[in-house]
Amino acid sequence: NAGVTQTPKFQVLKTGQSMTLQCAQDMNHNSMYWYRQDPGMGLRLIYYSASEGTTDKGEVPNGYNVSRLNKREFSLRLESAAPSQTSVYFCASSVWTGRYFGPGTRLTVT
Amino acid sequence: SQQGEEDPQALSIQEGENATMNCSYKTSINNLQWYRQNSGRGLVHLILIRSNEREKHSGRLRVTLDTSKKSSSLLITASRAADTASYFCATDIQGGSEKLVFGKGTKLTVNP
Numbered sequence: 001n002a003g004v005t006q007t008p009k010f011q012v013l014k015t016g017q018s019m020t021l022q023c024a025q026d027m028n029h030n031s032m033y034w035y036r037q038d039p040g041m042g043l044r045l046i047y048y049s050a051s052e053g054t055t056d057k058g059e060v061p062n063g064y065n066v067s068r069l070n071k072r073e074f075s076l077r078l079e080s081a082a083p084s085q086t087s088v089y090f091c092a093s094s095v096w097t098g099r100y101f102g103p104g105t106r107l108t109v110t
Numbered sequence: 111s112q113q114g115e116e117d118p119q120a121l122s123i124q125e126g127e128n129a130t131m132n133c134s135y136k137t138s139i140n141n142l143q144w145y146r147q148n149s150g151r152g153l154v155h156l157i158l159i160r161s162n163e164r165e166k167h168s169g170r171l172r173v174t175l176d177t178s179k180k181s182s183s184l185l186i187t188a189s190r191a192a193d194t195a196s197y198f199c200a201t202d203i204q205g206g207s208e209k210l211v212f213g214k215g216t217k218l219t220v221n222p
Contacts, residue, residue, distance in 0.1 A: 004152075035212075042114070042198060042212035043153070058209065090152055098143050098155035099200075099210065 002026055004102035006091050012108045013081040021076040021105050023091030031094045032074040033058075034066060036087040037104075043090065049074055081109045114142075114199045114213035122219040129186040131216040133199030134179075140202045142175055142182050143210070147196045156184075156197075189220045 004025045013019055025032065030051045035043040035058075045058030049068040063085060065077045078085060086109045092099040117132045133142070141160045145153040159166045159175045159182065166173045172185040186193055196215040203211060 040214060042214045044212075045209060048209075092153075098158050099145075099153070100155065101152035103152045104150075 004091055004093055004100050006089075006102035006105050008105060009103065010106050012110065013078075014110055015082060017081050018077065018079050019081065019107075020078075021089055021091075021107075022073070023075065023102060024073045025091075025093040025100070026072065027093060027095075027100065028071070029093035029095060029100070030071070032068065033092045033094070033099065034064070034074070034076045035090045035092065036060065036085075037090060038087050046076065046089075078107075081107075083109045085109050114201050114211060116197070116199055116213045116216040118216060119214070120217045120219070122221065123189060125189060125191055125220055125222050127189055127220075129189050129193070129218055129220070131184045131197050131199075131218070133182045133184070133213060135182075135199075135201045136180065137201075137203055139177075142173075143200045143202070144171075144173060144182075144184050145198045145200060145212075147198065147215070149195070153198065186218075189218075191220050191222045194218060194220045 007022045033048040034046040037043050044060050047066040049055045052071045055066050067075045089105045091102040114135045143158045144156045147153045157168050157173050159173050170187045175182045196217045198212050198215045200210045200212045
């Protein structure tokens with residue numbers, strides 16, 4: 001039981017490049033989330049998916065798209081990366097007792 | 111502005127001492143959760159307290175909730191060096207529909 005896994009762990013992009021962050025969970029959770037964490041800030045919700053086939057915007061969705069591929073997988077896409085998207089990205093899944101987080105992807109956009 | 115605000119921002123104590131962190135929030139909640147984050151790692155869920163509960167225990171952790179003051183506290187008793195981490199409160203807002211809102215965290219350092 002791996003919990004929540006994320007790939008890649010680290011990524012450096014040039015401004016304007018695109019990439020997809022992958023997330024998978026093996027706990028059969030319905031809800032999945034993408035957060036970003038910036039220095040001195042709490043986590044901010046980018047997008048979430050309450051169930052397979054549905055996605056909704058969070059607090060900071062601009063510049064991102066998501067896909068809930070199936071119940072296990074929830075990907076985050078940056079179509080045209082900007083330096084303001086330099087951050088640590090966390091995927092999470094949940095049951096009513098709380099969120100389970102992945103180890104994070106550290107993204108730098110130069 | 112943040113829904114949840116932790117206080118203090120940083121706390122440094124000696125091993126064996128107790129550590130207390132506070133969280134204040136602004137709007138009515140369904141529940142409040144505390145998470146720990148070790149440096150360079152993801153967040154780990156510690157404890158959830160519902161709006162109709164006043165106190166909850168889990169091992170060395172004690173969480174209180176005062177909905178009249180819109181505040182919560184996390185007490186770690188007999189702290190250990192391994193408790194060194196950042197601690198975040200997160201509020202499940204009434205009518206918020208999946209949007210758990212995190213504070214900025216308290217950075218706890220436990221010195222051996």
